[in-house]
Amino acid sequence: MRRLGYIPALAGLLLVSAFPALAASDYEQALALYNKTDYRAAVSVLKTLPETARTLELMGQAWLMDAEFKKASDVLEKAVARAPENSLAWTWLGRAYGRRAETSFALNALPLANKTREAFERAVQLDPNNSEALNDLFTFYMEAPAMVGGGHDKARKLLPLIAKNDPAEAEFARARLAEEAKEHHKAEEHLRQAVARAPMAVGRILDLAAFLARHGHFEESDRTFLQAGKVAPAAPKVLFARAQALIKANRELPTARELLRNYLASPNLTPDDPPRTEALKLLWKAQGMKDLGT
Numbered sequence: 351m352r353r354l355g356y357i358p359a360l361a362g363l364l365l366v367s368a369f370p371a372l373a374a375s376d377y378e379q380a381l382a383l384y385n386k387t388d389y390r391a392a393v394s395v396l397k398t399l400p401e402t403a404r405t406l407e408l409m410g411q412a413w414l415m416d417a418e419f420k421k422a423s424d425v426l427e428k429a430v431a432r433a434p435e436n437s438l439a440w441t442w443l444g445r446a447y448g449r450r451a452e453t454s455f456a457l458n459a460l461p462l463a464n465k466t467r468e469a470f471e472r473a474v475q476l477d478p479n480n481s482e483a484l485n486d487l488f489t490f491y492m493e494a495p496a497m498v499g500g501g502h503d504k505a506r507k508l509l510p511l512i513a514k515n516d517p518a519e520a521e522f523a524r525a526r527l528a529e530e531a532k533e534h535h536k537a538e539e540h541l542r543q544a545v546a547r548a549p550m551a552v553g554r555i556l557d558l559a560a561f562l563a564r565h566g567h568f569e570e571s572d573r574t575f576l577q578a579g580k581v582a583p584a585a586p587k588v589l590f591a592r593a594q595a596l597i598k599a600n601r602e603l604p605t606a607r608e609l610l611r612n613y614l615a616s617p618n619l620t621p622d623d624p625p626r627t628e629a630l631k632l633l634w635k636a637q638g639m640k641d642l643g644t
């Protein structure tokens with residue numbers, strides 16, 4: 351029988367033409383795992399795929415959410431090198447640098463803090479409508495010292511852009527500025543305005559509840575947390591935020607511990623919720639504290 355020499359070539363051609371669909375399917379699998387907060391599994395799938403800007407960005411996000419900050423920044427540096435105009439990739443790179451700065455010794459933290467600012471500023475420059483980058487840059491300016499480019503005046507200049515994208519977020523930003531200036535009544539009013547502008551956004555209600563707890567208005571804070579639970583009864587972030595407020599106030603620690611255990615056991619966590627690593631840190635802290643009551 352005559353051998354059909356073109357069959358191997360045809361098979362190779364079919365494999366190449368099918369590869370994009372296969373890769374897309376694998377990427378979607380990795381994305382689904384990421385969205386279920388199974389970050390290590392997502393990384394395992396992504397490692398089998400070609401290193402494109404998209405796969406690298408998702409891998410960096412997964413490493414970051416899994417508290418592997420160095421791995422996250424290394425991968426995200428590759429992502430922005432392949433897609434230097436990608437504002438969201440720069441945002442995630444800034445977050446990775448920021449977490450490394452927070453967990454590094456002072457000598458290493460300063461250059462990482464500068465890289466954090468530069469990445470967020472680049473993200474906003476590329477896309478002024480990138481709300482995540484705007485919010486992260488605002489937070490950096492609010493919290494970082496002047497020696498690495500922080501400053502409340504810089505934060506204030508971002509308010510018009512934030513307001514254009516999200517009026518409720520702008521009220522929250524104004525509240526942060528007012529609270530830092532010890533103008534607590536004004537801060538509270540801005541937080542209430544944020545809730546009024548987005549009454550079904552559970553995060554806005556949690557911001558107000560946490561503020562009330564920080565300033566000793568515990569009964570109203572507890573009522574506001576209950577309100578958040580009614581607006582979003584299945585949202586795990588309500589459990590985390592209430593536990594965090596209780597621990598900061600050193601009150602009802604058994605309740606806080608139970609809330610955190612329920613949070614860690616929740617099957618509904620998403621990447622928008624605080625990572626389990628953060629919940630574990632809070633739980634360890636609460637286990638070592640003595641409840642002083644209310």
